[in-house]
Amino acid sequence: MTRIGDLFGRLGRPAFIAYLVAGHPDTAGFTVAARAAIGGGADILELGMPFSDPVADGPTIQHAHTRALGAGMTVDRYFDAVRGIREVSEIPIVLMVYCNTVYRRGVERFYHEAREAGADAVLIVDMPPEEGERALAAARENQLDQVFLVAPSTSEERLGLVAGSGSGFLYLASLLGVTGARDRLSGEASRLIGRVRPRTRLPLAVGFGISRPEHAQALKEAGADGIIVGSAIVDLVETHAGDPDRMAREIRGFITGMRDALGD
Amino acid sequence: MKKGRFGAFGGQFVSEALMGALGELDEALSRFGKDPAFTATLDSYLAEFAGRPTPLTFCRNLSDDLGFRVCLKREDLLHGGAHKLNNTLGQALLARFMGKKRLIAETGAGQHGVATAIAGAVLGLPVEVYMGEVDMARQQPNVYRMELMGAKVIPVTSGTRTLKDAVNEALRDWASSVRDTHYLLGSVVGPHPFPLMVREFQSVIGREARGQVLGKEGRLPDAVIACVGGGSNAIGIFHPFLRDDVRLIGVEAGGEGLGSGRHGASLCGGSPGVLHGALSYLLQDGDGQVLETHSLAAGLDYPGVGPEHAMLKDSGRVEYTAVTDREALAAFTLLSRREGIIPALESAHAVAQLVKMKGELGRDDIVIVNLSGRGDKDLEQAARLTGGLA
Numbered sequence: 001m002t003r004i005g006d007l008f009g010r011l012g013r014p015a016f017i018a019y020l021v022a023g024h025p026d027t028a029g030f031t032v033a034a035r036a037a038i039g040g041g042a043d044i045l046e047l048g049m050p051f052s053d054p055v056a057d058g059p060t061i062q063h064a065h066t067r068a069l070g071a072g073m074t075v076d077r078y079f080d081a082v083r084g085i086r087e088v089s090e091i092p093i094v095l096m097v098y099c100n101t102v103y104r105r106g107v108e109r110f111y112h113e114a115r116e117a118g119a120d121a122v123l124i125v126d127m128p129p130e131e132g133e134r135a136l137a138a139a140r141e142n143q144l145d146q147v148f149l150v151a152p153s154t155s156e157e158r159l160g161l162v163a164g165s166g167s168g169f170l171y172l173a174s175l176l177g178v179t180g181a182r183d184r185l186s187g188e189a190s191r192l193i194g195r196v197r198p199r200t201r202l203p204l205a206v207g208f209g210i211s212r213p214e215h216a217q218a219l220k221e222a223g224a225d226g227i228i229v230g231s232a233i234v235d236l237v238e239t240h241a242g243d244p245d246r247m248a249r250e251i252r253g254f255i256t257g258m259r260d261a262l263g264d
Numbered sequence: 265m266k267k268g269r270f271g272a273f274g275g276q277f278v279s280e281a282l283m284g285a286l287g288e289l290d291e292a293l294s295r296f297g298k299d300p301a302f303t304a305t306l307d308s309y310l311a312e313f314a315g316r317p318t319p320l321t322f323c324r325n326l327s328d329d330l331g332f333r334v335c336l337k338r339e340d341l342l343h344g345g346a347h348k349l350n351n352t353l354g355q356a357l358l359a360r361f362m363g364k365k366r367l368i369a370e371t372g373a374g375q376h377g378v379a380t381a382i383a384g385a386v387l388g389l390p391v392e393v394y395m396g397e398v399d400m401a402r403q404q405p406n407v408y409r410m411e412l413m414g415a416k417v418i419p420v421t422s423g424t425r426t427l428k429d430a431v432n433e434a435l436r437d438w439a440s441s442v443r444d445t446h447y448l449l450g451s452v453v454g455p456h457p458f459p460l461m462v463r464e465f466q467s468v469i470g471r472e473a474r475g476q477v478l479g480k481e482g483r484l485p486d487a488v489i490a491c492v493g494g495g496s497n498a499i500g501i502f503h504p505f506l507r508d509d510v511r512l513i514g515v516e517a518g519g520e521g522l523g524s525g526r527h528g529a530s531l532c533g534g535s536p537g538v539l540h541g542a543l544s545y546l547l548q549d550g551d552g553q554v555l556e557t558h559s560l561a562a563g564l565d566y567p568g569v570g571p572e573h574a575m576l577k578d579s580g581r582v583e584y585t586a587v588t589d590r591e592a593l594a595a596f597t598l599l600s601r602r603e604g605i606i607p608a609l610e611s612a613h614a615v616a617q618l619v620k621m622k623g624e625l626g627r628d629d630i631v632i633v634n635l636s637g638r639g640d641k642d643l644e645q646a647a648r649l650t651g652g653l654a
């Protein structure tokens with residue numbers, strides 16, 4: 001059993017998955033943010049590798065990618081960041097990357113390095129299962145989970161393919177569009193859970209637009225096995241980049257609030 | 265060959281949200297592509313509205329200068345002043361057949377944005393065009409043209425604020441609007457079926473040129489030259505000649521020289537990578553971060569290139585080369601003086617390649633250059649660079 005499968009198996013409540021951009025706002029600031037996320041009660045960390053052209057992301061995460069690259073983020077340092085977390089914690093780590101990062105590194109090499117660094121899963125944002133043959137083989141070879149996305153626009157026809165392709169969990173995009181905190185939870189989320197549930201035994205984690213405890217509460221009631229929060233946390237990192245103590249407090253406070261809403 | 269692939273290149277590297285729309289588009293293309301109602305409507309727009317067929321012009325003076333026979337395929341005479349309208353009329357009509365209610369597009373120089381605005385106006389579809397802030401400043405007249413024809417121009421402030429970022433924003437828009445919106449992509453780039461579809465709509469250039477040269481000269485040309493940004497005018501003229509014994513030459517933006525790092529030559533100076541939904545050649549660093557590009561021709565200022573060109577490069581069927589800003593500017597002046605035709609700076613790259621071939625060819629050899637657009641949009645910039653305008 002992988003670390004991720006094991007976690008969903010024993011939690012008994014929805015998992016809280018925190019997304020951070022590696023190297024944002026810089027190497028030292030990222031370390032503070034990651035430790036605060038773990039300390040605040042995140043169950044899984046999702047680490048974004050900054051990319052020059054993050055087409056699936058809204059303004060908050062785009063800006064974080066740009067800032068991290070400006071601060072000198074590289075793929076080598078990305079794996080360093082994974083190792084740094086692994087030294088202090090057994091928290092499952094999902095690498096969330098754009099395809100060209102993996103392609104340029106060499107697919108097999110990227111997965112091997114991910115495994116060596118201590119990652120548990122890879123999600124390639126712009127790689128549907130149809131294009132995933134090599135990545136899936138490399139993931140299997142290195143005993144890593146390969147996570148795929150489901151969108152509200154995913155047809156019934158493709159749902160079978162997507163739900164059957166990944167492992168670890170399925171990432172359900174709660175709305176049609178790009179990442180970014182929204183005030184209200186999209187109504188598509190619970191419909192999507194209802195559509196996907198009968199098609200897979202994988203845990204269903206819902207992300208995109210989630211930013212408040214009442215969203216977490218509502219998704220728990222809708223039957224989500226996990227919720228993923230990105231932009232709302234990245235925004236805290238960005239806002240308090242100049243004051244690491246405050247940043248850590250804010251992130252811990254935010255995650256504690258979300259965790260409370262998910263129950264224990 | 266795998267579906268949606270050109271050899272190893274192409275594919276559908278997009279987020280899940282767009283997969284449905286790409287499937288729908290693929291289906292619509294096979295359904296309406298052969299539907300007589302669709303093709304007849306498109307043909308009538310191309311003839312009566314856009315001005316097809318465009319002439320094949322024999323250049324007497326330039327032929328004397330260079331020592332071989334030069335013909336220009338005159339896409340500069342197409343309505344809108346560039347080849348772009350072949351594609352936008354085709355896609356906008358397809359969008360209407362599909363029941364889409366809105367068109368979005370990206371633009372760099374503004375030529376594709378203008379062509380989309382034209383198609384949207386005549387076919388009754390609202391148009392929103394994403395354009396980098398830097399390009400909006402460089403190409404102000406085209407912003408006004410688009411707005412005059414009822415399109416909304418949305419400034420893009422992310423990244424390098426040029427064409428690549430305009431594509432990013434259009435893709436982000438499409439991710440949330442796919443259900444009622446068609447993304448009218450402007451070149452043979454992007455995920456399948458865009459490279460195939462845009463090629464289909466642009467191949468009219470090559471079909472006409474092939475027929476015209478056979479009619480006039482009684483034989484096929486020895487070489488065909490076109491500039492390559494994303495690669496749509498080049499594929500459009502090359503494709504009908506692929507099976508012939510004809511040299512095909514694609515000319516990329518050499519900018520300040522391939523060695524300078526300031527250019528837009530993805531095939532000559534890049535490596536395979538994934539951008540905007542397809543695997544193709546790409547200007548990137550060792551970590552796969554996409555590099556900034558440079559060309560004085562805004563329409564060639566793009567770090568990627570269509571996947572079919574990547575295949576044609578690797579197979580050796582098409583030769584790819586690059587000419588510098590300086591060479592393109594000299595060709596811009598040359599064609600204006602010798603033939604009374606002011607080319608777009610993009611097309612001037614193809615003309616510059618022609619000049620480089622002086623001495624290589626015999627008197628009876630025939631070369632066709634795809635004159636993809638006219639230079640009116642570039643007058644101010646060219647005048648500044650050649651010292652002709654204070």
Ligand SMILES: Cc1ncc(COP(=O)(O)O)c(C=O)c1O
Nearest residue numbers: 451493494495496497563610637
């Ligand atoms: C006149 C002209 N030629 C060529 C291009 C380059 O595009 P492509 O390579 O797709 O033909 C452009 C793009 O704006 C253009 O305006």
